Amino acid sequence: MKIEEIEAQDLNPQRFIEEKITEISSIAGNGLAVNALSGGVDSSAVTILGHRALGERLKTYFIDHGLMREDEPQRIVPLFKELGVPVELVDSRAEFFNALKGMTDPEEKREAITQAFYKDVFSRLVKESGAGYLLQGTNYTDIEETVAGVKRQHNILEQLGIDTQKQYGYKLIEPLIQLRKPAVREIAKTLELPEEIYNRPPFPGPALAARIIGEVTQERVETVRKATQIVEQALSDTGAFQYLAILHEDKVTGVRDGKRDYGLQIEVRCWDSEDAKTGSPTRVGYDILEKLAERITTEVPGVVSVTYNVTKKPPSTIEAV
Amino acid sequence: MKIEEIEAQDLNPQRFIEEKITEISSIAGNGLAVNALSGGVDSSAVTILGHRALGERLKTYFIDHGLMREDEPQRIVPLFKELGVPVELVDSRAEFFNALKGMTDPEEKREAITQAFYKDVFSRLVKESGAGYLLQGTNYTDIEETVAGVKRQHNILEQLGIDTQKQYGYKLIEPLIQLRKPAVREIAKTLELPEEIYNRPPFPGPALAARIIGEVTQERVETVRKATQIVEQALSDTGAFQYLAILHEDKVTGVRDGKRDYGLQIEVRCWDSEDAKTGSPTRVGYDILEKLAERITTEVPGVVSVTYNVTKKPPSTIEAV
Numbered sequence: 001m002k003i004e005e006i007e008a009q010d011l012n013p014q015r016f017i018e019e020k021i022t023e024i025s026s027i028a029g030n031g032l033a034v035n036a037l038s039g040g041v042d043s044s045a046v047t048i049l050g051h052r053a054l055g056e057r058l059k060t061y062f063i064d065h066g067l068m069r070e071d072e073p074q075r076i077v078p079l080f081k082e083l084g085v086p087v088e089l090v091d092s093r094a095e096f097f098n099a100l101k102g103m104t105d106p107e108e109k110r111e112a113i114t115q116a117f118y119k120d121v122f123s124r125l126v127k128e129s130g131a132g133y134l135l136q137g138t139n140y141t142d143i144e145e146t147v148a149g150v151k152r153q154h155n156i157l158e159q160l161g162i163d164t165q166k167q168y169g170y171k172l173i174e175p176l177i178q179l180r181k182p183a184v185r186e187i188a189k190t191l192e193l194p195e196e197i198y199n200r201p202p203f204p205g206p207a208l209a210a211r212i213i214g215e216v217t218q219e220r221v222e223t224v225r226k227a228t229q230i231v232e233q234a235l236s237d238t239g240a241f242q243y244l245a246i247l248h249e250d251k252v253t254g255v256r257d258g259k260r261d262y263g264l265q266i267e268v269r270c271w272d273s274e275d276a277k278t279g280s281p282t283r284v285g286y287d288i289l290e291k292l293a294e295r296i297t298t299e300v301p302g303v304v305s306v307t308y309n310v311t312k313k314p315p316s317t318i319e320a321v
Numbered sequence: 322m323k324i325e326e327i328e329a330q331d332l333n334p335q336r337f338i339e340e341k342i343t344e345i346s347s348i349a350g351n352g353l354a355v356n357a358l359s360g361g362v363d364s365s366a367v368t369i370l371g372h373r374a375l376g377e378r379l380k381t382y383f384i385d386h387g388l389m390r391e392d393e394p395q396r397i398v399p400l401f402k403e404l405g406v407p408v409e410l411v412d413s414r415a416e417f418f419n420a421l422k423g424m425t426d427p428e429e430k431r432e433a434i435t436q437a438f439y440k441d442v443f444s445r446l447v448k449e450s451g452a453g454y455l456l457q458g459t460n461y462t463d464i465e466e467t468v469a470g471v472k473r474q475h476n477i478l479e480q481l482g483i484d485t486q487k488q489y490g491y492k493l494i495e496p497l498i499q500l501r502k503p504a505v506r507e508i509a510k511t512l513e514l515p516e517e518i519y520n521r522p523p524f525p526g527p528a529l530a531a532r533i534i535g536e537v538t539q540e541r542v543e544t545v546r547k548a549t550q551i552v553e554q555a556l557s558d559t560g561a562f563q564y565l566a567i568l569h570e571d572k573v574t575g576v577r578d579g580k581r582d583y584g585l586q587i588e589v590r591c592w593d594s595e596d597a598k599t600g601s602p603t604r605v606g607y608d609i610l611e612k613l614a615e616r617i618t619t620e621v622p623g624v625v626s627v628t629y630n631v632t633k634k635p636p637s638t639i640e641a642v
Contacts, residue, residue, distance in 0.1 A: 253640070262427070263636075286631070290631060305637050310628065
């Protein structure tokens with residue numbers, strides 16, 4: 001089935017929400033559904049849509065795969081509790097780090113995360129809860145990039161010919177699949193999610209694993225997590241579409257206290273973009289960039305060098321992995 | 322022997338030149354000497370000093386180790402011929418690529434280049450010419466960094482306890498060893514070298530091998546050479562102290578014509594510095610940086626991403642390797 005995009009300017013958010021609530025109800029019938037909330041705008045919007053449609057028949061999980069930003073579970077779970085949506089925190093860190101062990105190829109890493117999500121964690125949660133449906137926030141850009149062969153987005157299954165019912169034991173419901181990011185933000189705002197959610201910078205499906213060149217280990221996630229926190233603090237005022245820190249595998253020579261210090265390099269990217277389809281490096285002032293480099297090389301152990309990406313997309317992509 | 326720095330403001334160039342000419346003559350006596358000209362300001366100044374001191378008893382070689390910038394031998398050899406200094410071009414490319422084969426550690430690569438220079442190539446040239454002396458342009462920053470253990474500069478031997486007479490069969494004469502870059506430029510200018518020489522941006526001893534993370538192969542040198550040429554064209558108007566392109570070993574995901582293109586990344590560095598001891602990233606305008614990234618990703622095969630380094634030295638160093 002060909003999916004038609006609904007562009008932001010053609011969107012009537014209130015009507016779209018009503019239609020999707022009706023659609024989710026009619027697909028799920030009296031069945032149970034589950035969904036995974038990451039705190040990003042897509043999964044947050046789906047969580048609210050699903051709860052309006054199914055009430056207590058939707059069970060929402062927050063899957064902590066260990067690849068999250070600093071303190072994510074502690075921020076997101078209470079925020080939804082306050083909105084009246086109970087969220088169950090699932091600690092899946094061991095499963096994910098196990099699945100990623102020894103892998104360095106970007107597409108292999110993405111595939112390992114997909115499998116850990118859908119085959120391992122979700123299959124178990126669905127089985128335990130007796131649900132027949134998985135609700136998720138797949139958007140139009142995700143399917144476009146995966147089908148075109150640019151990057152395997154972790155949430156793309158049916159468009160690649162994967163029968164989730166047969167392979168994983170549940171059916172997918174994807175209410176946002178016709179929308180790109182700006183339209184999803186409209187929906188999230190209309191659903192009365194707080195601004196910190198509906199204006200949240202995008203975060204990749206494979207999370208911090210998408211920000212690590214080479215093997216994903218707990219130690220390396222810790223390094224990129226610290227750098228990410230500093231980058232998000234330093235660049236949130238830019239109004240940029242997205243900003244991120246990437247841990248390289250290459251080491252470079254540095255110097256500390258007059259002695260050689262062969263260490264790590266962090267690459268910073270900050271994007272002006274409408275929809276992630278194309279993008280330009282944000283023209284961040286050098287005062288901010290130098291201060292950022294100083295903080296990262298001081299506060300993140302082992303890092304001696306920080307670069308800023310100055311390439312457009314294309315030929316770059318938003319993330320490095 | 323402790324070497325005392327002569328700072329640029331305390332330098333009397335004309336007197337310094339006269340003293341060094343006398344010194345070189347008295348050390349070499351009636352003996353023969355050789356030197357290697359790379360076209361950088363240090364070796365160029367030494368070439369002229371040596372010829373004024375020894376005339377035809379100094380034989381100058383241009384050693385093409387295959388790690389040069391685009392067209393270097395074709396530019397430098399004729400330039401010195403016009404100044405009345407005959408230069409013999411020595412093709413040592415095979416020797417150097419052989420010495421570097423399979424090496425990825427920065428200090429190992431630097432050591433391999435040092436050995437290829439002094440033990441292989443120079444020893445042979447000295448033997449063939451019957452010379453007893455090697456004149457070279459070691460400067461104060463070189464010895465400082467090597468002795469402090471920051472980076473092994475290829476031309477540092479005696480300060481590390483290496484007896485060149487015993488090990489390689491020749492004695493070293495190093496007339497510029499008390500000077501840093503700005504003072505060397507003064508000397509080069511006073512020696513009536515053309516401005517393109519006395520104002521030349523510094524270039525590392527290991528040449529383009531210092532700009533390659535990972536193994537140094539002919540193909541990878543070709544990639545960084547093309548990027549270097551573009552960077553030098555794009556940034557020469559900045560008035561910066563030094564500007565360079567680094568080829569990374571890490572690959573990143575890119576996109577071309579809507580398809581995935583997993584490719585190379587070039588890191589650009591451009592330094593404001595007085596003497597290479599400390600440095601800050603030059604505040605190059607984004608118009609220039611974006612154009613530079615576009616040229617590199619278009620003109621250098623395989624490159625999909627370009628970064629700009631925003632770290633100060635320290636904790637960065639000028640070069641990456």
